[in-house]
Amino acid sequence: MIDVNKIRADFPILNRKVNGKPLVYFDNGATTQKPKQVIDAIVNYYSEHNANIHRGVHTLSREATELFEEARKTVSKFIGAEAEEIVFTAGTTDSINIVAAGLDLPVGSEIIITEMEHHSNILPWQLWCEKNEGKLKVIPVEVDGTLDIGLLESLITPQTKVLAVTHVSNTLGVINPVDALIKIAKQYGLIVLVDGAQSIPHMKIDVRELGADFYVFSGHKVYAPTGTGVLWMNKQWVGKLKLSRSGGGTIKTVSFDKTDYVEGALRYEPGTPNIEGVLGLASALKYVNEIGIEKIAKHEHTLLKYATERLNEIPEVEIYANHLEKAAVISFNVKGAHPFDVGTLLDKYGIAVRTGHHCTQPLMARYKIPGTVRASFAMYNTLEEINIFIEALQKSIKMLS
Amino acid sequence: MSIQEIEKEIIEEFELFGDDWEGKYEHIIDLGKSLPKIKEEYKTDDRIIKGCQSKVWLHSELRKGKIVFTADSDAIITKGMVALMIRVLSNQKPEDVVNANLEFIVKIGLKEHLSPTRANGLVSMIKQMKLDALAFLNS
Ligand SMILES: Cc1ncc(COP(=O)(O)O)c(C=O)c1O
Numbered sequence: 001m002i003d004v005n006k007i008r009a010d011f012p013i014l015n016r017k018v019n020g021k022p023l024v025y026f027d028n029g030a031t032t033q034k035p036k037q038v039i040d041a042i043v044n045y046y047s048e049h050n051a052n053i054h055r056g057v058h059t060l061s062r063e064a065t066e067l068f069e070e071a072r073k074t075v076s077k078f079i080g081a082e083a084e085e086i087v088f089t090a091g092t093t094d095s096i097n098i099v100a101a102g103l104d105l106p107v108g109s110e111i112i113i114t115e116m117e118h119h120s121n122i123l124p125w126q127l128w129c130e131k132n133e134g135k136l137k138v139i140p141v142e143v144d145g146t147l148d149i150g151l152l153e154s155l156i157t158p159q160t161k162v163l164a165v166t167h168v169s170n171t172l173g174v175i176n177p178v179d180a181l182i183k184i185a186k187q188y189g190l191i192v193l194v195d196g197a198q199s200i201p202h203m204k205i206d207v208r209e210l211g212a213d214f215y216v217f218s219g220h221k222v223y224a225p226t227g228t229g230v231l232w233m234n235k236q237w238v239g240k241l242k243l244s245r246s247g248g249g250t251i252k253t254v255s256f257d258k259t260d261y262v263e264g265a266l267r268y269e270p271g272t273p274n275i276e277g278v279l280g281l282a283s284a285l286k287y288v289n290e291i292g293i294e295k296i297a298k299h300e301h302t303l304l305k306y307a308t309e310r311l312n313e314i315p316e317v318e319i320y321a322n323h324l325e326k327a328a329v330i331s332f333n334v335k336g337a338h339p340f341d342v343g344t345l346l347d348k349y350g351i352a353v354r355t356g357h358h359c360t361q362p363l364m365a366r367y368k369i370p371g372t373v374r375a376s377f378a379m380y381n382t383l384e385e386i387n388i389f390i391e392a393l394q395k396s397i398k399m400l401s
Numbered sequence: 402m403s404i405q406e407i408e409k410e411i412i413e414e415f416e417l418f419g420d421d422w423e424g425k426y427e428h429i430i431d432l433g434k435s436l437p438k439i440k441e442e443y444k445t446d447d448r449i450i451k452g453c454q455s456k457v458w459l460h461s462e463l464r465k466g467k468i469v470f471t472a473d474s475d476a477i478i479t480k481g482m483v484a485l486m487i488r489v490l491s492n493q494k495p496e497d498v499v500n501a502n503l504e505f506i507v508k509i510g511l512k513e514h515l516s517p518t519r520a521n522g523l524v525s526m527i528k529q530m531k532l533d534a535l536a537f538l539n540s
Pocket residue numbers: 029030090091092093094118120121166168169170195197198218359
């Protein structure tokens with residue numbers, strides 16, 4: 001069991017009132033709130049250590065560099081990787097773009113994604129296909145929100161080179177059977193990218209066990225600052241993934257004829273990085289470690305189960321992917337009401353949920369809906385908050401009917 | 402009635418609710434429900450105001466020197482806002498529509514719907530109404 005009250009005390013924003021009501025923050029799938037430990041890490045960096053890294057010989061620069069490289073180790077340990085395999089990026093979207101632009105694929109290659117991908121795991125590949133006469137192939141989503149994984153094999157042809165799949169659907173919360181998918185993909189020698197934006201906050205990740213080539217995530221969805229992200233690449237890719245952007249801090253020697261890049265993952269981090277953000281990210285992951293990701297997952301599952309039960313009691317509510325193989329996300333609609341209406345009224349009751357297409361328009365098209373209302377939970381949410389949410393939802397439904 | 406007179410009327414109407422936001426929103430929802438239907442033939446994709454989470458269809462025409470708006474939305478709260486805008490701006494001279502500053506929205510406590518993050522498209526709708534009026538003015 002986790003001590004939710006103690007955790008809540010670490011998140012200053014949870015004391016806020018919204019529209020005169022205590023904030024109930026159920027938009028964690030979009031971004032999580034930050035504990036004071038993370039905020040302090042940023043303040044401490046600027047108050048004590050601010051300097052550019054990897055360059056200076058002076059004390060501050062050395063301290064900042066050490067903190068930054070220490071953060072790389074913290075991140076690598078968090079996902080069972082080696083520090084050399086970690087590239088700091090601006091987020092999931094940035095990471096996917098770096099991979100999509102850096103793979104040396106033959107013209108006309110095919111890339112397999114799923115119907116539930118976030119636009120950030122569609123568009124970089126679509127862009128690649130447009131430039132290289134490639135083709136996007138799509139694993140369809142069943143009505144219950146699961147993937148028809150049997151179809152993967154039938155989609156693979158000799159031209160197929162990549163499988164890019166989300167670990168957890170940001171819209172439905174469904175946990176995809178990535179192990180099974182990767183196993184099949186690897187039998188055919190595909191390169192696999194797993195979008196971990198929605199899995200990293202909710203489950204233990206071990207990239208070695210996962211067996212993908214790339215695992216990417218955003219810091220801000222796991223209690224860290226915005227503008228931070230991670231691109232984990234299996235060792236064999238370090239140096240092999242082509243550079244799609246370049247600049248200072250990535251080289252050994254530069255002349256106008258030829259440039260010698262550093263060997264490690266640093267070559268993918270041109271320019272001054274988001275130092276304060278990375279330190280905040282390390283602090284966030286330490287915070288998660290102290291509480292324990294398994295315990296967090298268990299707590300969130302309790303919340304999911306209770307919210308599902310309560311929502312199922314309301315006749316007007318229709319839940320998408322209405323089962324419990326999900327990660328702290330519950331997406332629904334109220335019959336006869338637009339998600340926008342529901343979200344607007346819930347906001348008046350102090351409840352933050354997300355409404356709309358959640359950057360998954362193809363998935364919305366599959367369900368033939370304009371969007372959903374999505375409640376997504378984090379370690380600091382409580383059963384009591386779910387009660388407040390359900391009561392507000394019932395009032396909203398009454399107003400809208 | 403002039404635009405300003407109608408705005409004043411709406412402000413007085415909403416003053417009755419005081420702090421009762423639920424009453425206010427129930428009223429907006431009622432306004433949405435009673436909005437005269439737009440002709441189906443006008444509910445075409447090219448009449449959708451873009452950039453909204455909820456869809457808004459807007460049609461305008463000039464009748465005896467006055468601009469007449471009809472509109473619809475798939476979200477009921479948005480539709481209520483649409484109804485308010487139509488009440489204020491429809492049957493007015495195009496130049497008055499162009500020059501209207503629509504202070505009533507803030508005065509009746511619906512400022513939040515004007516924020517750029519609001520996905521209901523009230524801002525886009527006002528812009529489109531004014532653009533239509535401008536087009537009639539110049540034609
Ligand atoms: C599954 C998934 N992929 C990618 C992203 C994009 O993340 P970011 O905007 O942090 O780059 C998100 C965030 O909404 C997501 O949920």
